[in-house]
Amino acid sequence: MEVILVILAVAAIVIFIYMGHLAAKRRREELHGLARELDLSFDPSRDYDHDSNYREFGIFRRGRRRTAFNTLTGRIKVGKRHCWIKMGDFRYTIQHGKSSSTYTFSYLILSLPYQGVPKLVLRREGMFDKIASAVGFDDIDFESAEFSRKFFVTSSDKKFAYDVIHPRTMEFLLTSGGPSLEIDNDRCCIYDSARRKWTVSDFRKRLWWIREFLELWPDYMTSQLDR
Secondary structure, eight states: OOHHHHHHHHHHHHHHHHHHHHHHHHHHHHHHHHHHTTTOOEEEEOOOHHHHTTTSSSSGGSEEEEEEEEEEEEEEEEETTEEEEEEEEEEEEEEETEEEEEEEEEEEOOOOOOBSSSEEEEOOHHHHHHHHHTTTTTOOOOOOOOOHEEEEEEEOHHHHHHHHSSSHEEEEEEEEHOOEEEEEEEEEEEEOOOOOOOOOHHHHHHHHHHHHHTTOOHHHHHHHHOO
């Protein structure tokens, strides 16, 4: 009986590994298809440089064994401009004593067509944000009480934050929900706080979202940042 149980356990592990291999292969094929559709390049191999090349975004400095893969790169049109983008999957491991947990999430980095863009963080307000607010580490408040209650916003320039997040932008964010967003070093990074991988449909939605968000930036502000 013990031998049979060992055989069954080994068989279950082999099946689990094989199913994971098939799922990873299917995901690579789907993302490669998306890259062809969007006229982007696709590289499924490991990229270990995010924590140095994009270190302004803290999400790429979490944990250990950090690596990006299934990477799509190229240019997309945002309004009348073409912007360079990089998007794909990222994985890191958190050590808990002798055990560890590995997390994988999807991201999109876009190089803004402007210079000197102030830092901005925009995300759904979470429990830790509420605790921080209670002890005096407050975020930026807006005229809309509903928006201020649901979103956490900080910036190195409050005027920039108010210019970007005007009433139409607040309406868009409240309606669309959207991912977490960070702007730093004239680059914008979006990802989901839930540390989850996007489906191909999710990647399309995030591309739509970032286009809509940037097109809501007022002309008087972008003319001051224009290259």
